[in-house]
Amino acid sequence: MSPWATYPIEQSLGAAALALLAALVARRGTSPRVARGLWLLVLVKLVTPPVWRLAEPTADLAATVLAHAASLHDDPRRALAARGALADALVATWLVGSALVAASAVAGAWRFRRLAARGRPASAALVEEVAVLARRAGLAAPPRTRLVDACLPPCVAGPFRPTLVLPTPLLARLSPTQRRLVLGHELMHLAGRDPWVRLLEGVVLVAWWWNPLAWIASAQLRRWEERARDAALLEAFPRGRRPYAEALVDTLDFLAEGARGVLGEARDTGTSDARGAAAALTGRGGRRRARSEVGERLVAVVRGEPHRGSWTAGLLAAVVVALLAGPSLGEDGPRTVFASDAAGPFQLVFDGDRVRGVAVGGRVLDASRWHQTPAALDVLAADGALEFRIALHDDRITWDGRPSSRPGDTP
Numbered sequence: 094m095s096p097w098a099t100y101p102i103e104q105s106l107g108a109a110a111l112a113l114l115a116a117l118v119a120r121r122g123t124s125p126r127v128a129r130g131l132w133l134l135v136l137v138k139l140v141t142p143p144v145w146r147l148a149e150p151t152a153d154l155a156a157t158v159l160a161h162a163a164s165l166h167d168d169p170r171r172a173l174a175a176r177g178a179l180a181d182a183l184v185a186t187w188l189v190g191s192a193l194v195a196a197s198a199v200a201g202a203w204r205f206r207r208l209a210a211r212g213r214p215a216s217a218a219l220v221e222e223v224a225v226l227a228r229r230a231g232l233a234a235p236p237r238t239r240l241v242d243a244c245l246p247p248c249v250a251g252p253f254r255p256t257l258v259l260p261t262p263l264l265a266r267l268s269p270t271q272r273r274l275v276l277g278h279e280l281m282h283l284a285g286r287d288p289w290v291r292l293l294e295g296v297v298l299v300a301w302w303w304n305p306l307a308w309i310a311s312a313q314l315r316r317w318e319e320r321a322r323d324a325a326l327l328e329a330f331p332r333g334r335r336p337y338a339e340a341l342v343d344t345l346d347f348l349a350e351g352a353r354g355v356l357g358e359a360r361d362t363g364t365s366d367a368r369g370a371a372a373a374l375t376g377r378g379g380r381r382r383a384r385s386e387v388g389e390r391l392v393a394v395v396r397g398e399p400h401r402g403s404w405t406a407g408l409l410a411a412v413v414v415a416l417l418a419g420p421s422l423g424e425d426g427p428r429t430v431f432a433s434d435a436a437g438p439f440q441l442v443f444d445g446d447r448v449r450g451v452a453v454g455g456r457v458l459d460a461s462r463w464h465q466t467p468a469a470l471d472v473l474a475a476d477g478a479l480e481f482r483i484a485l486h487d488d489r490i491t492w493d494g495r496p497s498s499r500p501g502d503t504p
């Protein structure tokens with residue numbers, strides 16, 4: 094099997110194993126930080142090649158040749174051409190889809206920048222409040238703060254130049270304590286490097302747009318990310334549970350009042366809070382899902398998040414390292430190359446760069462009938478005379494100077 098085919102398969106299998114682990118650990122009521130970290134590793138696995146590979150078992154030469162004897166009676170060049178056309182079509186589809194997803198992400202980032210640019214600077218008192226909270230969250234510098242007259246949730250974005258965008262109508266509804274907690278939640282996203290995670294997430298979705306597992310991992314990562322930031326906020330403000338829960342309800346009411354209004358910008362900003370708000374306010378299924386997520390967060394805020402997870406850290410680390418490192422399906426076993434001459438097709442079986450066997454018309458030749466040099470393979474007649482020579486190039490083989498087929502995998 095071609096590496097272009099095995100790589101998506103092995104990466105998806107590794108990521109699926111990590112996703113199953115993340116789902117099982119989250120179901121047992123672990124800390125949201127642990128659950129968020131495991132779902133993040135699912136995305137990391139999709140862009141992390143295996144460290145070690147499993148070689149395919151070496152098959153018996155005769156069995157390898159006879160298993161493909163039927164293919165020897167067909168023109169292998171025609172079969173290879175058909176496989177090449179299919180591979181080209183799949184690659185083209187993959188690239189077009191990636192380009193569309195990338196264009197959508199770039200457009201969302203541009204809309205967010207335009208939204209922030211259209212806003213007005215925050216007051217000196219609000220800037221100072223953000224700076225104090227940023228220091229409390231452990232940030233080296235506070236983000237710039239912009240106020241907008243729009244119906245969207247508070248959101249922060251930008252790994253290189255973080256920007257905090259706050260809706261003025263919502264701030265007017267919140268009490269000073271609620272406002273401080275809402276601001277603290279957004280700053281916890283920055284403290285947790287979430288804008289950088291969004292960047293990684295975008296790269297994964299561009300490359301793996303066709304894989305449902307990438308989108309599932311993205312949604313679960315955002316879900317647990319919000320709960321992890323809520324938990325971090327309430328650790329810093331242990332008496333803020335009730336006012337923060339009320340702030341969440343007030344924010345949802347504020348967004349519900351603006352439903353079907355000016356949510357276009359919020360829906361396209363690309364931040365987790367904005368996307369959640371857009372889902373909550375558009376579509377019956379989206380409203381149910383968003384209410385469920387907000388309800389889940391409210392329950393966790395009121396009751397407190399579990400702190401399990403430290404006792405399983407060693408075991409989880411061992412399992413995660415094993416899944417991230419491999420294994421791979423491998424390409425170290427023998428591969429078969431078909432070519433054709435005037436008398437009929439012949440077959441070469443490679444093990445790395447070494448020819449392990451030669452067959453003509455489905456019949457395996459004795460090892461004394463052929464001799465390999467660094468640049469060619471000489472096939473000898475029964476009397477020991479040279480019958481024909483196959484030139485071995487890095488990317489093709491030729492017979493009598495004519496290209497016959499590219500070295501590749503067994504069809």
